[in-house]
Amino acid sequence: MLLITCPVTRSDELVADRRIRSVVNHPTHIALHVECPCGAVHVYRTGRRWDAVRGQRAASAAAPARAARELAPA
Ligand SMILES: [Zn+2]
Structure with a gap:
């Protein structure tokens, strides 16, 4: 499952x-193309490096919308 x-x-x-x-x-992140209940397909980026970059940006810029979290362990 994915939130x-x-x-x-x-x-x-x-x-x-x-x-x-x-x-x-991708080298910096993983792009997930998710079929949403709203009917559209959205792209979410996740991954350790992406989170690290986002973390650095968060200090100087307004926090962007929350990204998709990692897949829950099976
Ligand atoms: Zn949607």
């Missing part, structure tokens, strides 16, 4: 793993 914040409805949605359309591994 996402839908940018359309701005609500937290718990989606099943099978709703994850694709996972793309």
